[in-house]
Amino acid sequence: MAAFRGPKAPKVWLWRWRRNPLRRRSDALEAWIVLVAWALTALGGVLTCLLATQSVENGLARQRAEWHSVLALLNDDVPKSTASANDADMVWAKVHWTAADGSPHAGQARVPVGSPGGTPVTVWTDAGGRLVAEPPTPSQAQLRAALVGILMGVSVAGVPFIGGRLVRGRMERRRMAQWDEDWQRVGPLWGRKTG
Incomplete structure (x- = not known):
């Protein structure tokens, strides 16, 4: 990618949201998909991890109290x-x-x-x-709850992450197919001489 930008081209942050005549509607849509996928991945994973950990800890504490x-x-x-x-x-x-x-x-x-x-x-x-x-001791319960919470958090976070990757891949294939169609129309015109 550096070869196309040049050796010292600055990286432009948030370029998909900036006003630009070359920006396609698919670029903006892809940016929103990436943003939503990452937000759901991070928030869903963390919230699920915390809720699962708390649920397991409460269940094991209840066992220690009742058994x-x-x-x-x-x-x-x-x-x-x-x-x-x-x-x-x-x-x-x-x-x-x-x-x-x-x-x-x-x-x-x-x-x-x-x-x-x-x-x-x-x-x-x-x-x-x-x-x-x-019943497990409090330290064993904390370890078990943490492991279950991490496993659940990673599992839930994987769904929007993989979904976002699949949608982006499909958009990329569609964009390439459109470019091929455009090139089939425009490519032969490049060989003609004007004058």
Whole structure:
């Protein structure tokens, strides 16, 4: 591009909006499309990132407030060596516990290999007494919320960015086709001599 402007030609900012007899209507339209696409990309991405982060943080804080640990008892002995032992020798086994309202519950929890029946195991339950995973700590929740927010923000920002690029590409192809048509009409006239 520098070869066409010359070695020291100054760059003209906002040239598509300036009054110029050579400016085509498509130049101004393209400038507006670029402006809108970038504004939607930036604002949409940032707002979505912030809203998604806040939503995830609130949901995880609600889990920390509503879920609680309960002491459960192992139903049966767990063999010392099992074929499915992994993750620091932890296996799934049946446990039972009594909820705060006095109702009995049963489920499966991760327990150490070789634990005898009746061993106390800490499990986490929700308000309905159902087994749930341990809620994340506040720092884990912040990290998870930030990652989800960034992923959502980038995903939403990509839509207007890609859309703007596609519209600009189509406008460029159309402009080139119009130039070809004009050249087909004007090009043969250049070979004629006047005089």
